[in-house]
Amino acid sequence: MPEGSIYYYHHTRHAKTRSDYKSTMNVYRPKEPDKAPQKAIYYNSYYESLKQNERAKLLSDEGKALYSQRKIDVESVFGQVKANLSFTRLHLLGKDKLKTGVELLFMANNLGSL
Numbered sequence: 001m002p003e004g005s006i007y008y009y010h011h012t013r014h015a016k017t018r019s020d021y022k023s024t025m026n027v028y029r030p031k032e033p034d035k036a037p038q039k040a041i042y043y044n045s046y047y048e049s050l051k052q053n054e055r056a057k058l059l060s061d062e063g064k065a066l067y068s069q070r071k072i073d074v075e076s077v078f079g080q081v082k083a084n085l086s087f088t089r090l091h092l093l094g095k096d097k098l099k100t101g102v103e104l105l106f107m108a109n110n111l112g113s114l
Contacts, residue, residue: 005036013042023047081109 007028016022025044030036057063081087085108090101 006031007036007041010040077106077109081105084112085109 007030010027010029013025013027014022015025023044024046025042028041028043029039033039058067085105087105090098090105092098092101
């Protein structure tokens with residue numbers, strides 16, 4: 001919670017995404033809205049527990065080893081794509097178009113390394 005502001009439980013918000021993912025969030029509102037740095041705080045306890053579990057995995061010895069290997073295996077490819085193909089972003093909407101764009105991008109990168 002932001003320092004110096006007191007928030008109280010206001011209601012529970014149920015949301016559903018376009019992919020039918022359902023989430024439940026607790027909404028907290030400030031007692032003094034004029035002095036508060038933000039209008040509300042949305043807290044998803046399930047999401048927070050997932051983050052805590054993943055943080056624990058990353059901080060384990062095995063997680064540290066895997067994460068350090070990621071820098072070698074994955075990030076170097078993205079660096080090559082950015083440097084060699086002058087690629088910074090895809091201007092496509094939708095998962096299918098995005099997937100096709102990324103596939104083409106990496107095919108071009110692979111062809112360049114032949």
